[in-house]
Amino acid sequence: MSSFISAGTPPSDTAEQAIENNGFWPDIQPSAFRERHRLDSTITSARIESALQAGMATVNRVLRHWQQAKVDAGYATMDSLPIPVWQAPEVFRGLYLRAVFSTAHASLVEHYADFDATNSGRERGEQLANPADSYRRDAAWAISEIEGRPHSTVELI
Numbered sequence: 001m002s003s004f005i006s007a008g009t010p011p012s013d014t015a016e017q018a019i020e021n022n023g024f025w026p027d028i029q030p031s032a033f034r035e036r037h038r039l040d041s042t043i044t045s046a047r048i049e050s051a052l053q054a055g056m057a058t059v060n061r062v063l064r065h066w067q068q069a070k071v072d073a074g075y076a077t078m079d080s081l082p083i084p085v086w087q088a089p090e091v092f093r094g095l096y097l098r099a100v101f102s103t104a105h106a107s108l109v110e111h112y113a114d115f116d117a118t119n120s121g122r123e124r125g126e127q128l129a130n131p132a133d134s135y136r137r138d139a140a141w142a143i144s145e146i147e148g149r150p151h152s153t154v155e156l157i
Helices: 030-036 045-062 064-072 091-115 119-147
Strands: none
Touching: 030 045, 030 091, 045 064, 045 091, 045 119, 091 119
């Protein structure tokens, strides 16, 4: 009788450089993304960087008007924003990182679905659509929190 016991995949030991942001929002640390989203070395540093750059571009685009209003009000960076009394310190940083990380992770989940072109790969892709949607929802909610909007908009059809 034989059995296979997986020892797991080691964490990435590659020193990944911070991804420079636009000056208002914080730079993005790939190692923080890997740690928070439990992503090991099976995902290459190049793929992590690409997903984070795309996630950052998406979130920055969505928040561009909000950011410009804050800059026009005299707040040059996210760190200079006043924190609402009901919120914890670093709330904007945490929400921004959640939005970027969730957007990047959704992209990774979707792109790893194409790893296997067989029928099992297609079925796996269908199973992964829901987690990708969950990450996109998390990102949308974080952006709504930053902007001070409710998490959903309801309209009569």
